[in-house]
Amino acid sequence: xxxxxxxxxxxxxxxxxxxxxxxxxxxxxxxxxxxxxxxxxxxxxxxxxxxxxxxxxxxxxxxxxxxxxxxxxxxxxxxxxxxxxxxxxxxxxxxxxxxxxxxxxxxxxxxxxxxxxxxxxxxxxxxxxxxxxxxxxxxxxxxxxxxxxxxxxxxxxxxxxxxxxxxxxxxxxxxxxxxxxxxxxxxxxxxxxxxxxxxxxxxxxxxxxxxxxxxxxxxxxxxxxxxxxxxxxxxxxxxxxxxxxxxxxxxxxxxxxxxxxxxxx
Amino acid sequence: xxxxxxxxxxxxxxxxxxxxxxxxxxxxxxxxxxxxxxxxxxxxxxxxxxxxxxxxxxxxxxxxxxxxxxxxxxxxxxxxxxxxxxxxxxxxxxxxxxxxxxxxxxxxxxxxxxxxxxxxxxxxxxxxxxxxxxxxxxxxxxxxxxxxxxxxxxxxxxxxxxxxxxxxxxxxxxxxxxxxxxxxxxxxxxxxxxxxxxxxxxxxxxxxxxxxxxxxxxxxxxxxxxxxxxxxxxxxxxxxxxxxxxxxxxxxxxxxxxxxxxxxxxxxxxxxxxxxxxxxxxxxxxxxxxxxxxxxxxxxxxxxxxxxxxxxxxxxxxxxxxxxxxxxxxxxxxxxxxxxxxxxxxxxxxxxxxxxxxxxxxxxxxxxxxxxxxxxxxxxxxx
Ligand SMILES: Cc1cc2nc3c(=O)[nH]c(=O)nc-3n(C[C@H](O)[C@H](O)[C@H](O)COP(=O)(O)OP(=O)(O)OC[C@H]3O[C@@H](n4cnc5c(N)ncnc54)[C@H](O)[C@@H]3O)c2cc1C
Ligand SMILES: Cc1cc2nc3c(=O)[nH]c(=O)nc-3n(C[C@H](O)[C@H](O)[C@H](O)COP(=O)(O)OP(=O)(O)OC[C@H]3O[C@@H](n4cnc5c(N)ncnc54)[C@H](O)[C@@H]3O)c2cc1C
Numbered sequence: 001x002x003x004x005x006x007x008x009x010x011x012x013x014x015x016x017x018x019x020x021x022x023x024x025x026x027x028x029x030x031x032x033x034x035x036x037x038x039x040x041x042x043x044x045x046x047x048x049x050x051x052x053x054x055x056x057x058x059x060x061x062x063x064x065x066x067x068x069x070x071x072x073x074x075x076x077x078x079x080x081x082x083x084x085x086x087x088x089x090x091x092x093x094x095x096x097x098x099x100x101x102x103x104x105x106x107x108x109x110x111x112x113x114x115x116x117x118x119x120x121x122x123x124x125x126x127x128x129x130x131x132x133x134x135x136x137x138x139x140x141x142x143x144x145x146x147x148x149x150x151x152x153x154x155x156x157x158x159x160x161x162x163x164x165x166x167x168x169x170x171x172x173x174x175x176x177x178x179x180x181x182x183x184x185x186x187x188x189x190x191x192x193x194x195x196x197x198x199x200x201x202x203x204x205x206x207x208x209x210x211x212x213x214x215x216x217x218x219x220x221x222x223x224x225x226x227x228x229x230x231x232x233x234x235x236x237x238x239x240x241x242x243x244x245x246x247x248x249x250x251x252x253x254x255x256x257x258x259x260x261x262x263x264x265x
Numbered sequence: 266x267x268x269x270x271x272x273x274x275x276x277x278x279x280x281x282x283x284x285x286x287x288x289x290x291x292x293x294x295x296x297x298x299x300x301x302x303x304x305x306x307x308x309x310x311x312x313x314x315x316x317x318x319x320x321x322x323x324x325x326x327x328x329x330x331x332x333x334x335x336x337x338x339x340x341x342x343x344x345x346x347x348x349x350x351x352x353x354x355x356x357x358x359x360x361x362x363x364x365x366x367x368x369x370x371x372x373x374x375x376x377x378x379x380x381x382x383x384x385x386x387x388x389x390x391x392x393x394x395x396x397x398x399x400x401x402x403x404x405x406x407x408x409x410x411x412x413x414x415x416x417x418x419x420x421x422x423x424x425x426x427x428x429x430x431x432x433x434x435x436x437x438x439x440x441x442x443x444x445x446x447x448x449x450x451x452x453x454x455x456x457x458x459x460x461x462x463x464x465x466x467x468x469x470x471x472x473x474x475x476x477x478x479x480x481x482x483x484x485x486x487x488x489x490x491x492x493x494x495x496x497x498x499x500x501x502x503x504x505x506x507x508x509x510x511x512x513x514x515x516x517x518x519x520x521x522x523x524x525x526x527x528x529x530x531x532x533x534x535x536x537x538x539x540x541x542x543x544x545x546x547x548x549x550x551x552x553x554x555x556x557x558x559x560x561x562x563x564x565x566x567x568x569x570x571x572x573x574x575x576x577x578x579x580x581x582x583x584x585x586x587x588x589x590x591x592x593x594x595x596x597x598x599x600x601x602x603x604x605x606x607x608x609x610x611x612x613x614x615x616x617x618x619x620x621x622x623x624x625x626x627x628x629x630x631x632x633x634x635x636x637x638x639x640x641x642x643x644x645x646x647x648x
Contacts, residue, residue: 072275072279073279073282076279076283201283201286201287201316202279202282202283203283203316203317204280204283204317204321204330204332204336205317205330207276207279207280207283208276208332210276210279211276
């Protein structure tokens with residue numbers, strides 16, 4: 001089977017993120033970047049499925065030249081080849097999903113795996129748009145958390161299972177009140193949640209092999225997608241610093257403050 | 266921090282990211298506990314073996330990856346930031362000093378018996394040169410090995426041997442011809458369990474707390490003659506040859522430690538406030554850090570210069586000795602200055618800087634002291 005996985009370049013959560021004084025974005029200098037952790041989980045899941053069922057994992061990233069770093073990382077983890085949609089400048093979620101749609105139509109994978117969100121904008125939209133654009137079934141928030149009773153079972157039964165006929169996939173997904181198991185017809189779009197798996201490290205042999213794996217370059221023009229943003233970011237600002245808390249002497253004061261100051265009860 | 270310097274390529278940096286991820290997930294969270302216990306789990310050796318970290322410069326037939334010394338250099342730098350000089354030392358001793366001589370001078374059979382399981386992390390190795398009565402003066406070693414039929418009979422002792430307590434084998438420097446000075450030295454591969462070989466107490470140390478450092482004793486200890494490394498009488502040259510990479514490895518580890526301390530201190534001076542402003546608001550603090558970064562850069566450039574010569578196949582004795590001395594001494598000065606920048610906090614066990622300060626102190630002593638480095642450099646100058 002063929003699996004297409006996204007590999008977005010995002011700011012490393014370890015680096016200090018500062019908003020530009022004019023609110024037009026974040027300060028880029030001194031930032032480190034990495035693959036979106038949810039995408040890394042997607043690459044891992046793709047590799048496991050490909051190892052089990054045969055086939056290949058194709059990674060795709062959209063952005064300037066620098067996103068090749070994230071593609072190489074996914075290739076070093078074991079992905080077979082990469083597609084790079086070369087575009088600098090802002091893209092909204094609709095444009096991203098539009099580009100991915102065209103890549104998917106070109107590649108004809110059995111499954112597209114995306115992160116449920118990327119840790120920079122936390123939008124949680126692209127997977128859902130993409131499934132809609134493609135007209136495919138979707139299973140979001142694929143997860144493994146305590147899905148099946150015992151440790152043993154957890155280890156035995158993965159959260160993503162492709163049916164014996166290769167035509168369906170069963171996905172355990174995290175929802176507000178627990179876990180839901182879906183069965184979708186393939187091809188399908190799946191988005192990953194945090195607890196789906198623990199991604200492997202890029203091994204040294206993997207890093208060496210990644211050097212000679214192909215990265216195909218595409219552009220929005222070549223794919224015929226109009227990426228003019230439909231959404232405009234007006235302003236970014238840091239969350240207000242948290243105010244220090246207060247101590248109250250007794251429950252009566254607490255209730256009083258909640259009622260009269262916070263107006264919470 | 267800027268890496269590369271025309272020395273490391275993109276794939277070395279990719280490997281660095283992997284090493285960092287491993288260190289962040291598998292070493293850093295436990296380093297404090299291991300430091301306090303003065304031991305790290307033996308399982309780290311097979312784990313590092315599985316990750317391919319113990320055989321980066323060794324041939325594939327023995328389970329290595331033949332990737333080359335630059336990858337090992339990356340690993341050594343990053344281990345300098347693993348939160349414990351002892352963990353770094355115990356692991357690095359395995360892939361630098363203990364297995365290096367076997368790789369360089371061993372026969373195929375010896376490599377299969379000792380190198381291959383060490384690359385897998387199944388066997389722990391140590392290098393035994395230093396003795397109670399001879400450290401810097403390698404030619405003056407006193408442990409003897411007398412040939413008796415198919416064996417060497419070893420008598421004497423070793424001290425300060427990293428990994429000595431847990432070692433499954435020791436690459437041992439012995440005198441096969443006590444009258445011949447440095448030409449009388451040879452190297453033997455000694456296995457744990459050989460009758461007459463015993464391990465003394467685990468030594469307690471100022472720094473490198475999590476590593477095991479031992480005293481070893483040999484009493485009519487019979488080592489099979491086939492365990493001789495190379496030829497009799499070659500020991501001194503083998504030791505000197507092996508020292509090159511050991512010294513570079515200590516310099517590289519020091520660079521990693523310096524980078525870590527500077528990062529910690531930068532964060533501290535920005536966050537800590539005194540007299541109504543951040544410490545970094547004081548020019549004297551800013552200039553101190555500017556000086557420390559400059560010293561760091563000097564040490565790094567010299568080390569990379571020696572490394573470049575070494576991987577280019579040159580026997581760069583002078584540059585390697587200079588780099589070892591400069592990088593390890595810079596590390597001590599940086600540690601002291603960074604501790605000072607932390608004020609009272611720097612003296613507290615809670616902060617990692619005191620650990621660096623203690624660990625750094627070994628640098629100008631181990632693997633040949635700074636004075637011995639000066640001796641070597643002077644000799645290279647023809648003095
Ligand atoms: C934590 C730790 C781990 C170690 N691990 C190992 C190991 O795994 N294997 C191993 O074999 N050894 C190991 N060593 C030993 C280390 O290599 C020696 O301690 C070091 O080489 C110095 O030898 P020494 O201690 O005998 O000092 P000495 O040789 O007694 O030196 C004492 C002082 O005299 C100075 N000095 C000596 N000769 C001269 C000279 N000619 N000119 C000027 N000054 C001189 C020295 O520089 C030093 O300042 C380790 C040591 C430590 C502390
Ligand atoms: C073991 C120990 C015992 C102690 N015992 C006592 C005790 O019994 N009683 C007590 O009251 N205190 C005690 N102290 C506290 C000690 O006096 C302080 O740690 C010391 O005065 C430094 O203050 P600080 O730790 O807040 O460092 P900071 O003031 O935060 O200083 C951090 C760094 O910034 C530098 N710095 C600060 N201001 C300036 C400036 N204006 N210009 C340039 N550089 C500056 C400092 O020199 C230092 O390098 C003890 C500390 C220790 C470690």
